[in-house]
Amino acid sequence: MDRRDVMGLLGKLEPGNRSTGQALHRPLLVLWAIGQAVRGMPRLQRWSDVSAAVGPLIARYGGGSNYREAALHPFWALRGNDLWEVEGAEELSLTSEGRRPRLSSLDSLNPLAGLPEPVYERLVKDPELAPWAVGTLLLRFFTPAPAGLLEDLGLTGLMAGREATALRPLMGETFPDRRAIADTYGGNRVRGITPLGDGILTVFSDEKGPYADGRIPETNWIAYTGDGLSGDQQLVGGNKSMAVYQEQQRALRYWHRPYGGEWAFETWAVIVQRWLRWGTGEDGRKRKEYVWVLAPVLSPLRETWPSAVLQALAEDDGRLHDETLHATLAAGVDSGNLQLDNRERYRRLAKAARVREESRTRRSSLTTVERFLRSTTAREAVLLRSDGRCENPTCLGHPLERTDADAPLLEVDHVKDLARGGPDIPESMIALCPNCHALKTRGRGRRELQQVLLAEALRRHKEFLR
Numbered sequence: 059m060d061r062r063d064v065m066g067l068l069g070k071l072e073p074g075n076r077s078t079g080q081a082l083h084r085p086l087l088v089l090w091a092i093g094q095a096v097r098g099m100p101r102l103q104r105w106s107d108v109s110a111a112v113g114p115l116i117a118r119y120g121g122g123s124n125y126r127e128a129a130l131h132p133f134w135a136l137r138g139n140d141l142w143e144v145e146g147a148e149e150l151s152l153t154s155e156g157r158r159p160r161l162s163s164l165d166s167l168n169p170l171a172g173l174p175e176p177v178y179e180r181l182v183k184d185p186e187l188a189p190w191a192v193g194t195l196l197l198r199f200f201t202p203a204p205a206g207l208l209e210d211l212g213l214t215g216l217m218a219g220r221e222a223t224a225l226r227p228l229m230g231e232t233f234p235d236r237r238a239i240a241d242t243y244g245g246n247r248v249r250g251i252t253p254l255g256d257g258i259l260t261v262f263s264d265e266k267g268p269y270a271d272g273r274i275p276e277t278n279w280i281a282y283t284g285d286g287l288s289g290d291q292q293l294v295g296g297n298k299s300m301a302v303y304q305e306q307q308r309a310l311r312y313w314h315r316p317y318g319g320e321w322a323f324e325t326w327a328v329i330v331q332r333w334l335r336w337g338t339g340e341d342g343r344k345r346k347e348y349v350w351v352l353a354p355v356l357s358p359l360r361e362t363w364p365s366a367v368l369q370a371l372a373e374d375d376g377r378l379h380d381e382t383l384h385a386t387l388a389a390g391v392d393s394g395n396l397q398l399d400n401r402e403r404y405r406r407l408a409k410a411a412r413v414r415e416e417s418r419t420r421r422s423s424l425t426t427v428e429r430f431l432r433s434t435t436a437r438e439a440v441l442l443r444s445d446g447r448c449e450n451p452t453c454l455g456h457p458l459e460r461t462d463a464d465a466p467l468l469e470v471d472h473v474k475d476l477a478r479g480g481p482d483i484p485e486s487m488i489a490l491c492p493n494c495h496a497l498k499t500r501g502r503g504r505r506e507l508q509q510v511l512l513a514e515a516l517r518r519h520k521e522f523l524r
């Protein structure tokens with residue numbers, strides 16, 4: 059048994075779900091047993107001793123009540139995780155459902171129990187493994203760690219200052235391919251959103267892959283496209299795991315492979331927003347896709363996160379920012395009526411842009427992200443209104459040259475600078491040829507021109523809606 063095997067067993071531990079919240083009986087028993095191992099205590103100990111030590115821990119930290127009853131559950135159930143063995147288990151008499159031994163039977167036989175020998179040996183012999191294992195379990199089940207927990211587990215000495223640094227992989231570790239990562243740290247070799255063997259969620263972003271993930275301009279945040287290559291993405295699988303991490307505000311690992319480079323564990327990150335937008339699937343068709351906005355953090359421990367991240371977490375209530383609603387309404391996608399004339403399409407786009415503008419959250423730290431991810435609704439409307447020609451009434455002549463995509467040379471611009479609060483709606487935006495765009499932004503007469511353009515945008519808007 060090697061490190062990866064031990065971490066793999068720990069990674070499969072899950073909390074029990076009770077009506078009162080998460081039940082952490084099993085993680086607590088494992089943590090206690092690791093504490094025993096690193097302090098040289100015997101691997102196997104009597105039920106009476108284990109229950110006397112672990113019962114109070116569960117009552118205090120694990121959501122249990124009655125001491126001995128609480129200890130009985132993990133003492134029996136943890137065997138199913140291959141992390142525990144009970145000597146003479148077959149001699150115990152079980153309750154009528156047969157799912158656990160009777161308390162009286164345990165008390166009278168008082169069996170020896172403990173970690174399986176290979177796990178215990180590995181923990182004792184490998185000085186890096188125990189802190190790694192403890193750090194991982196604390197992160198997964200006890201974040202933030204309740205005061206007194208490490209002391210009560212006898213793990214203070216082992217973990218002093220190492221709760222984050224004991225974890226593996228370390229930030230910056232690189233591997234040539236996904237197989238090599240899985241060989242070292244376990245986990246799936248293919249999926250984009252999947253835990254490593256230790257059970258901590260990990261996302262992989264490949265620059266060569268089908269998705270254009272990337273840094274959001276003017277921030278160091280990352281827009282990460284969800285799971286699902288073609289067809290509308292659903293909140294299942296990897297996307298479901300992401301939603302859980304977002305709700306619980308837990309840190310995940312972000313791995314990245316630059317074009318032609320190696321995979322690197324680039325950073326820990328927390329999910330600060332979830333979007334649904336229109337995108338293009340691997341099959342080339344339009345589909346709805348999730349975009350998870352990830353904020354890099356230096357460690358998974360919340361107390362190390364920068365205030366901008368904490369503020370974003372506080373401001374975003376975990377809701378879905380659904381851009382597809384507006385875009386659907388606007389473009390007539392899914393409406394079954396693709397024969398809309400330009401006037402009607404403009405009307406719908408303008409309305410949708412207005413709706414989304416009104417629903418736009420105005421909170422500062424997320425504004426840049428919203429600007430990046432917002433729908434192209436208003437822009438689309440303006441292009442439609444322009445009919446491919448510069449909208450400046452004093453234009454000296456629109457160039458005939460077209461782009462590679464056979465589109466007219468047009469810049470859609472906010473007449474008032476968006477950064478200074480100009481709204482994202484067509485009546486305050488205008489399509490300009492490159493020359494007029496330059497005059498509007500850099501020309502000496504730009505202030506007068508902006509007044510002209512603002513009036514023109516409004517006039518054309520009304521004209522189109524008439």
Ligand SMILES: [Zn+2]
Nearest residue numbers: 448453491494
């Ligand atoms: Zn022009």
